[in-house]
Amino acid sequence: MSFRRRRSNRVRPFTFTGGRTRSRHPLMVQTLVSTSEPGQEPPGTLMPESINIYKLCRETRSLAEVSAELNIPLGVTQVLVSDLAEQDLVYIHPTITGSSPSENQVLERALRGLERLFQ
Amino acid sequence: MVSNDFSSDKRSNRKKMSSKIVIAGGFGAGKTTLVHSVSEIPPVTTEAIMTEASIGHDDNSITPDKTTTTVAMDFGRITIDDELVMYMFGTPGQARFWFMWDDLVRGAVGAVVVVDCRRLADSFDAVDYFETNKRIPYIVALNKFEGQLDYTSDQVREALEVSPEVPIIDFDARSRLSGGEVLKALLRYALEHNRTSEPVA
Numbered sequence: 184m185s186f187r188r189r190r191s192n193r194v195r196p197f198t199f200t201g202g203r204t205r206s207r208h209p210l211m212v213q214t215l216v217s218t219s220e221p222g223q224e225p226p227g228t229l230m231p232e233s234i235n236i237y238k239l240c241r242e243t244r245s246l247a248e249v250s251a252e253l254n255i256p257l258g259v260t261q262v263l264v265s266d267l268a269e270q271d272l273v274y275i276h277p278t279i280t281g282s283s284p285s286e287n288q289v290l291e292r293a294l295r296g297l298e299r300l301f302q
Numbered sequence: 303m304v305s306n307d308f309s310s311d312k313r314s315n316r317k318k319m320s321s322k323i324v325i326a327g328g329f330g331a332g333k334t335t336l337v338h339s340v341s342e343i344p345p346v347t348t349e350a351i352m353t354e355a356s357i358g359h360d361d362n363s364i365t366p367d368k369t370t371t372t373v374a375m376d377f378g379r380i381t382i383d384d385e386l387v388m389y390m391f392g393t394p395g396q397a398r399f400w401f402m403w404d405d406l407v408r409g410a411v412g413a414v415v416v417v418d419c420r421r422l423a424d425s426f427d428a429v430d431y432f433e434t435n436k437r438i439p440y441i442v443a444l445n446k447f448e449g450q451l452d453y454t455s456d457q458v459r460e461a462l463e464v465s466p467e468v469p470i471i472d473f474d475a476r477s478r479l480s481g482g483e484v485l486k487a488l489l490r491y492a493l494e495h496n497r498t499s500e501p502v503a
Contacts, residue, residue, distance in 0.1 A: 211322065211408060211409045212322065212375075212377070212389070212391060212405075212406065213320045213321065213322035213389040213391070213409070214320065215318055215319065215320045215387065217315055217316075217318070243315060243318050245320060245379075245387070245389060247346070247375075247377055247389065247391070248346070251346045274316060276316070276318050276319050276320065277319040278319065278320055278321065278322075278409055279319055279320065279321040279386075279411065280321070280409040280410070280411065281321065281411040281412070281438075281492055281496065282409075284496055284497075287493060287496055287497075289319070289321070289386065290321075290411065290489060290492060290493050290496070291493065292382065292383070292386060293321065293382050293386060293388060293411075293489055294486060294489040294490060294493065296380075296382030296383055296386065297380070297382070297482060297485055297486050297489065298486060300380065300382075300482065301340070301478070301479055301481075301482025301483065301485070301486065302479075
């Protein structure tokens with residue numbers, strides 16, 4: 184029952200996103216986001232949620248962390264971050280999926296890092 | 303000048319990138335415990351406390367101490383170096399939340415299926431998911447709850463129909479180093495997997 188109550192407290196996603204449910208940028212839960220010009224104040228035209236994302240991402244964070252810290256549903260966070268990226272207000276960092284052989288170097292680095300951290 | 307500081311920060315900051323490992327498995331197998339053991343931050347968890355109503359759906363007779371189950375997702379983080387961050391995402395443990403799996407799995411470097419040997423059947427759906435869609439490399443990690451295993455890895459492989467090339471290792475989800483070994487094993491396998499699956503032409 185607590186699950187149902189939590190759902191009803193959710194702000195309807197379309198009030199934030201104007202009815203859109205998809206982001207134009209490839210944003211996965213682990214994708215890092217950072218504010219393009221961290222020294223600048225957010226444009227006054229942004230919605231409060233977007234201003235919060237802008238401010239939070241002055242330090243680089245993953246989409247999942249933004250969603251959790253601001254308590255915005257993941258799908259909504261995706262759309263809002265995508266909009267900010269469209270306006271060049273945030274930078275979307277590369278995500279390493281390991282699916283192309285060119286990324287093997289990064290995977291090897293990750294493995295060496297884990298060997299160093301867990302020995 | 304302040305703006306110069308920011309622009310140099312920005313350049314080095316922009317090199318940052320991230321990757322993801324998925325931690326899957328049956329209800330109560332030790333997914334959250336594993337994420338907890340290896341993460342540098344307290345895992346961000348969205349868990350609903352099990353109510354009496356949910357006891358009928360989840361068999362918790364074998365894990366009576368467990369009062370919560372993961373209904374959304376939980377994740378942890380490991381900073382590999384200045385530029386690379388790795389996230390571990392736990393999958394929802396109950397079948398009725400598996401609609402989230404495709405989203406979670408997309409773009410992952412690999413997955414770990416955590417198996418509680420006392421309840422092998424609970425892991426079947428997770429193994430089946432990764433065996434069927436074969437989109438990302440996965441390994442099976444047998445959680446030693448009482449310090450011993452009831453089955454050999456060969457028996458588990460046969461029972462869960464795990465492909466011969468998929469590594470099966472045993473570990474203790476409560477131990478940081480043991481959890482780290484699991485992540486290393488997955489990355490080694492993912493690298494090997496990439497090499498062998500490179501097109502010959």
